[in-house]
Amino acid sequence: EAQVTQNPRYLITVTGKKLTVTCSQNMNHEYMSWYRQDPGLGLRQIYYSMNVEVTDKGDVPEGYKVSRKEKRNFPLILESPSPNQTSLYFCASSWDRGVNEQYFGPGTRLTVT
Amino acid sequence: DQQVKQNSPSLSVQEGRISILNCDYTNSMFDYFLWYKKYPAEGPTFLISISSIKDKNEDGRFTVFLNKSAKHLSLHIVPSQPGDSAVYFCAASQAAGNKLTFGGGTRVLVKP
Numbered sequence: 468e469a470q471v472t473q474n475p476r477y478l479i480t481v482t483g484k485k486l487t488v489t490c491s492q493n494m495n496h497e498y499m500s501w502y503r504q505d506p507g508l509g510l511r512q513i514y515y516s517m518n519v520e521v522t523d524k525g526d527v528p529e530g531y532k533v534s535r536k537e538k539r540n541f542p543l544i545l546e547s548p549s550p551n552q553t554s555l556y557f558c559a560s561s562w563d564r565g566v567n568e569q570y571f572g573p574g575t576r577l578t579v580t
Numbered sequence: 581d582q583q584v585k586q587n588s589p590s591l592s593v594q595e596g597r598i599s600i601l602n603c604d605y606t607n608s609m610f611d612y613f614l615w616y617k618k619y620p621a622e623g624p625t626f627l628i629s630i631s632s633i634k635d636k637n638e639d640g641r642f643t644v645f646l647n648k649s650a651k652h653l654s655l656h657i658v659p660s661q662p663g664d665s666a667v668y669f670c671a672a673s674q675a676a677g678n679k680l681t682f683g684g685g686t687r688v689l690v691k692p
Contacts (some may be wrong), residue, residue: 507684
């Protein structure tokens with residue numbers, strides 16, 4: 468089954484404790500992206516990757532890091548989480564840079580206290 | 581400044597009637613527009629799209645209209661069904677760009 472998986476689905480953590488949210492896709496997509504969803508703001512892009520070892524900032528990259536060492540995986544790293552990073556996070560992938568439909572993971576709800 | 585706006589945060593409609601969702605954008609460089617549908621506890625899923633060279637695109641019960649001069653697009657769902665109850669996001673992109681810009685979403689409730 469073609470899918471994008473994210474782990475964990477739910478996470479409660481404390482300020483400053485490093486965490487990683489994993490994302491994996493099995494569709495051999497080149498393009499992958501991370502979004503955060505906040506009430507009234509829709510989905511805002513954090514980082515994206517056009518291919519292995521190629522990443523770039525989206526609209527709200529501050530406080531986040533990513534890596535793309537393999538085509539299928541695109542982890543999101545919060546080195547020192549803060550309460551304003553409490554949000555719902557989605558990973559997505561597609562064949563190209565995003566003009567066509569993107570396939571989204573089920574989301575990770577992160578709470579930083 | 582939000583480049584894509586959905587000014588109605590919610591919409592309630594009776595089963596069988598038409599649902600009309602609206603979306604406005606400010607960036608004239610956008611040339612591809614999409615609608616995504618999202619159920620609770622799931623990721624968004626692609627619904628329908630339209631290129632700026634068209635003014636209408638249909639897919640079953642879903643039709644998207646684009647008015648480039650007004651920088652406005654709308655999604656029509658006819659007839660609305662209870663399973664259509666979800667949050668709908670409008671999104672826009674540039675062919676030469678590499679990201680989607682999303683609106684804030686409209687929550688649709690279809691009453692039986």
